[in-house]
Each structure stands twice: as C-alpha cells, then as structure tokens.
Amino acid sequence: MRARQLNHLWLLISLGAILMVSAVRILTGAHGIDSIGTIRAAIIATCPILMAAIGGLWSERAGVVNIGLEGQMILGTWGAAYFTYYYGPWVGVFGAALLGAVGGLLHALATVTFGVDHIVSGVAINIIGLGASRFLAEAYFTDLEGGGIKQLTGLETPTRVTIPGISDGAEYLADKHWFLVSDLASLVGAMTTDLSLFTVLVAALVIASAWILWRSTFGLRLRSCGENPAAAESLGVNVYRYKYAAVVVSGAMAGIGGGFLALVSSSGFTTGQTNGRGFIGLAAMIFGNWRPGGTTAGALLFGYTDSLQLRDSTSVHALLLIVGIGLVALALWRLRQGKTTTAIVMGALGVAFLVWFLTTDSVPKEFAGMTPYIATLLVLALAAQRLRMPAADGLRYRRGQSI
C-alpha cells in the first residue's frame, strides 16, 4: 500500500519533469538539453556515480559509513586499466571490483574489527587510494604502450551495441523537435544507440543489489545490523561478519564505478580521474534516502548536470530556467505544507534563477563546471529534512555491548 503510493508519486514526478523539460526546450529552442547525445552522455556520466552510490548503500545499510568510496573508486580505475591491458575489458571489470574490494576490506578491518571512527578511516582510505594508484601507475604503466607515469590510454572497451530499427526510428523522431514525442524518442534512442554492455551490467548490479538487500534473508540480516546491531546479535546474527561482507561489497561496487570511468567514460586511465565522484555518489545515496530507487534518481540528476557542462552553453543557460521553475514549484508545495521559511528561501532562490535566465544569454564556462556541485548542495539542502538514515549508521559496534 505504502509502496504503491510511493511508486505513483515517483511516476508523477518523472512525468512532470519530462513535461517541464520538454516545455523549456520548445520555449528556449535549446534542443541540446535532451537530445540523444546529451542523454547518452548523461547515462555515461551517471553510471560511475550510481555505482559509488550503490556501494554506499550496501555499506550504510549495514551501519558503516563509507566515505572511502572515492578512494575505492580510484583503486578501481587502476585495477580496470591493469587487467584490461593484459586480459581484456571483462577481466578488467573484475579487476576493478577486486581492487575496490581490497579498499573495502581495509575499511572493514579498521571500522569493524578495530572500532576506528568511520570518517577517519574513510578519509585515510581516500588518501591511500590516491597515493596507491599513483604509485602503481608509475610502477606498472610507465613502460607500457600508451602508458605513462600518470596514465594508460588506448585500452580496449567493452562491447557496444546498437539496435538497428529502433535506434534509427528514434533518432528520426527526436530530430523533429516535437513537443513530448521527441523527448521520449530521445530517451529511447539514447538507450538503443551505441550502448555499452558495461552500462547494462551497471543496471543489472543495481537491480540485483536492491533485490538482495530487500528481498533476501542475507539482506534482512545485513540491514538489521544497520538498524539495531545489538538486537541482531541477540537473535544469533553474526554482526561482524555481515558488516564485513557489506563493506567489502561496497568497495567492489565503488571499484566497478571506477572501472566504468576508465573503460567507458574515457577509454583510458589517468590518476585522479574520479574527481570527487565517490563523494557525489554518497550525496546521491543520501538524496535517495538510503533506498535504491531514490539513489538511482539522485545519481541520474547528478549525472545529467555533470554531462551538460560538457555540452553547448545554450543548454546550460536553459537549465537555469528549469532550475528556476523547479524551485518555485517546490516552494509552492512547501507553502501548502505550511513550511513558510523553507518556502520563502526556495522561492527567492527560484526567482533569482529566473531573473538570471531572463537577463543573460549565456552562462560563463567556469560556472558550468560548478553546476553538478551546486546542484548537489541545493538538492541536499532541500531534501535533508525528510531523510531517514539507518538507525545505527556510523556508530561503533562492539559485540555484547548492551546485553
């Protein structure tokens, strides 16, 4: 009952968003905001963030805050590059998961066995990940073909597929720039043209994670460790073991996200190419209220703004209008709920964005680069009040501490 209402709400919000984007596109003539190319780029930008976020979901559902996602992702980029160079891209994906899992294991060892503060351990892992990847790159990639002390390019990428009939048809419709029809066609087109099988794997991993965490015995026990570990222990759940499993899987997921960056987003390894995506993933998970559906929506939002900055500046300019309308709509909704203060702040921000849109013709390039981070801040500031994290998330647990 509760779930069905939620699904309806999500459906309505998605539909409203598509309608708004479509209307803005017609109004401004910035057809780039949802062209096939933009959506493809958005999907590619989303996948690494989404994998980091799903990694965070695994870990935090078991009660361990993993801000080491960034470091585990970096380890994943190196693992993907190394294993792809010698054994091909699919072994590369496995290598990314392996290196990420090593980072996760380190975090589990520190937080679960030794009871180190989760944030301290996470920060350490981020630093270790960055340092280790630099060292490993210099040690192993310098003498390789396409390699250097900071990079390894020219890697083989996972297979891409295009579904012939649908892809062409969707592209034809999308180019017509019709209201709504073309927008939907763009979506279909982006998913049927030159789609990397790695993207399909990411989608499969997200669905599998949601299924395991919420529908299996293993998942129930894992989540109980994040809600009330003492209760779980009193019922014979080995809390340490489940926390270990969760954090190692978390690292592997983040590692795969790093692998996606190296193999699909850029077809090559560069040190530091994650550029904060692990943290954005964490933000996406929080935005998604520690649920898989919301987390995916958050990752898509961040992925979209991330990709848009690389596109033409008219699209970024049109984005101002979308953000403005969105904020004003949210403000009205809050006003109806009786949240006057929040409504006023949001409304003022929304109006500011609208004024900005109306008084300018373009957005400075430097600002475009900041879009994803500003979006992160705005979204979290607006969503933070209704979030519910696992009750024992981030708390140190010692066996037998309360019974």
Add this chain to the structure above:
Amino acid sequence: MSATATSDAVLLQGIAKRFPGVIANHDVDITIRSGTVHALIGENGAGKSTLMKILYGVQKPDEGTITVDGQTVTFGSPTDAIARGIGMVFQHFMLADNLTVLENVVLGAEKLHGIGEKARSAVEQISTTYGFGLDPDALVEDLGVGDRQRVEILKVLYRGARIIILDEPTAVLVPQEVESLFDNLRVLKAEGHTILFISHKLDEVLDIADDITVMRRGTTVGEAKPDSITKHELAELMVGSELPSPETEESTVTDEVQLSLENVTVADARGRRLCAEVTFTIHRGEVLGIAGVEGNGQAELVETIIGMRKVATGRIRLGSEDMTAWGTRARREAGIGYIPEDRQRHGLLLDSPLWENRILGHQTQPPSVKGPWIDRAGAGSDTERIVKEYDVRTPSIETVARALSGGNQQKLIVGREMSGQPVLLIASHPTRGVDVGAQAAIWGYIKDARRDGLAVLLISADLDELIGLSDRIEVILRGRLVGEFDPQSVTPQDLGAAMTGANEATA
C-alpha cells in the same frame, strides 16, 4: 497438560557468578514448575538480571548447575538456550524500529519459514492464537509500547520457546496495558508455556504468579505462594526492612504563581503537534504531577520548559517574567533546576569526575567559576558538600560518574540541581531505576524543598510516586492535558484510565 504441570521446567542449583570486585550471584537455588508463572522479585541490584542472563546463555555461571526438563545443560550462547526452548524478552526492547513486525520476528530464524509468505502466515497464526492482534507489515516505530512488547513475545514464540523469561515487562506499561499483558500471559500458561516473570512491583506479582522467589544481595532469600503471603511480608522479605512510602504531609501550597504556561503548543520538524494548547500554573510550594503513557508529549513539554525546544505558539512565564524567548542558559540562571529523564544521556558526563559533573549547568555561576575561569577549588568543595548532604556514596569526588550506581548518580544530580537556590524544579522520572533506599532519600529531598517554597513539576511513570508526592495531578494524552485529579482521592486505576483515554467516551 496437567501431567506436565507437575514436573519441573527449570532447576537452578547453587548458581554463583562473580565479576571483578562484585559477587553478582551466589548460592542461588530456584525450582520452576512446568506450566506456571513463576515470579522472581528483588530490588535493583539484587542479581535478578544476571541470573536471567545466565539462564539465557548470555553469561556463564562460575558455579552451579542448570537443569532444563530433567536434563543438565550448559549454555555457551543464547542460541543454545533457544535450542532448549528458552526465550527471553529483555526490559529494553531489542527491536529495529525501521523494520516491520514480520522482519523483526523472522530475523535470525529465517530457516524456519523463510522471510516471505510462509513466515507471514506463521506470524499471523501465532498473533491470532494468543490474541496479540499484530499486523505483520506495520513498522515497529509506529507501534505503542504494549504492542512492541507483544512483538518481543511473538519473536520468542516464533522460535518455539516453551519457557519464556520476561525481564521487568511491566516497567514501561500503564495499568490497562499490564492487564492485557497478563491476559496474554494467562493464555500462554493455558497453552502449557512456562513463564518466568521478573519484577519488583508486588501487586502485579501477587496478581499473576503461581510461585514467588525473592532475591536479595545476589542470593535467593525466600519462596512464597501468592495466596499465603501479604504484600507487606513480601516487601520486607525483599528489602530486609520496612518499605518507605512517598506520602507528603500537609499542603504547603502558596498562592504565588511560580510557573505558568498559556496555550503552549510544540511541533516537530514535520509540523506534527507534540504538545497542544497546554495551560497550567504551579505555585510556590506546590508539586504538580504529570501522568501519562510515555510518548504522549510529556518529554517534549519538559524540554520546552527548560528551553531545549521552541514553542510554536503560546507563552511561558517564570514568576512574572515572560521567558518564552529565553535560551536554556538564561532559564537555568533564573533558577530552574532540571532532573532529566535519562541521567546517563542527559544528566552526566559519565567519564568525567564528580566535581566536573557538579559544574554542568552551573558553568556561569559561582562557586563553579571565577570570572572566565573554572574554579576547581570552589567546585570541589561544593561537590564535597553535595556528597555529604545528599549521601552520595563515592570513594572521592575525583571518581568518574560511571563508577557510581544509578541511585548515587541520581542523588548527585538531585544535589546539583538543588544547589544555587532554585525556584522551580523539573523532575522527570526522578527515581527511575534507583533502589528503594535512594528512592526514599530523593522523595525526602523533594518534600523538604517543597516545604521551603520550591515549585516542582514532577513527571513519573510510577503512579504511586505521583499520587504520593503531588499536590495536584494533570493527565497528558496525545500532547493535551485531558484531566486534573486530586491525589487525595484518585486511584492508580482512575489515572491509568485517563492516561489511555479509556474514559473518553464517558467524559
């Protein structure tokens, strides 16, 4: 059933358990007959909980034997005890709030019926058989205390327990909820289950138990049948001396208003009202008691008066001054003392010495400070005074608060809050979890202060305490004051009915 009722379910013989520096249990002998409700009573610290943890496999006894259904057993962990058909319901519920009833029940026992439809129907069946009336898909956080307790019992039954240990199950319940718990227990007994019921509430024990065992200072000191012993005899057996009572003497109420609330409404972040249009006054020399089932807004009301929560609408006056907009520090400096509901979370720094704890809440006033600096000597000597006057049993004022027993921690807090001539004392469950001796002492301090003209707001779940100490009792239900009672004439049953809204239809 009658055949098994005569055999023994559990036999504890010569049980002893020592912790570094303490003997928790020694020479404990208990015989629990199958198919009965067996009550284990004793003061706090008498060793009841340790004994039950031994029976449930959480701790291992140093000496003695445990016999279950005629077989001698040793338990390495609760899992072994569960395998022998023993289940335990802890005093502090072991439930994950954000999971459903079903998820909480099947957790750890997924092998029995999985976690899907089969498990759901098994849970529903148990719930119906014993009249629990639980919805498997409800979130535990949406349930009341009584229902949560039923979830805990359901958990134990789901695992096939025949012997159920209930650790102070009525501590968190109002009389009506206690009645329905007892109805559940009677059904369980009729179905052949054995129940071990731990309590220190004698009326309840006499009501439900078939056999009673009394513990004092770590050992069993007597056994009794409820029909051949009086409450008074039991009490003397339990404490080894005369029971104290919270009776107040003649009224000291003046007509000078010390605290007044006018239509105070408090809301949470989502705009839900926690307290709605609360209006009352407390005079100098008056104790106003607030009765209510936990979670009905009394905690929020207290936090509002001390300034930890904001008032949505309404006014709060201290004497003649409007203090609605004051911060917590200003309120404390104006003479409000506060005994918080949870002394370990809100009242003390457990790992700090007593003299530092003395400074808490008085960090702007002498003798704790001199100018911008902490006055160690002043705070220290004042702590010595509190230790002496309030009989805080501690080796020294350098001892950390954690090392003190609950009663002594509470006496330290009472002493601290009474220092600096307060005009208003907010006492939230002032004797919760303290032993009978400390309880009597704390009652004495409150009575003395009242005689000296202190206004007291008393919140308590112990209805005898409320009736004994208060000059007036207000009942809070769902954030509203729903009735005023005169403690001279009210009974716990009347209060319980008002607290649960049972008399709403007639009122």
